[in-house]
Amino acid sequence: MEIRGNILDYNYEIDSNGQRIAQVSKKWFRMRDTYGVEIEPGQDAALILAIAATLDQMEHD
Numbered sequence: 001m002e003i004r005g006n007i008l009d010y011n012y013e014i015d016s017n018g019q020r021i022a023q024v025s026k027k028w029f030r031m032r033d034t035y036g037v038e039i040e041p042g043q044d045a046a047l048i049l050a051i052a053a054t055l056d057q058m059e060h061d
Contacts, residue, residue, distance in 0.1 A: 007055055010035040014048060022048045
């Protein structure tokens with residue numbers, strides 16, 4: 001898996017084998033400290049959410 005985009009601004013994609021499997025974006029929301037995770041059908045949602053949560057925690061530490 002690869003992460004492409006701006007992690008600090010919560011605007012990135014998660015790719016696997018050259019295909020986007022998820023997109024994380026803060027642009028969809030106007031509330032502070034809120035972002036969305038769009039996961040493509042058939043993907044491991046728990047793994048992708050764990051990746052997003054881990055990156056979020058790393059940014060706050």
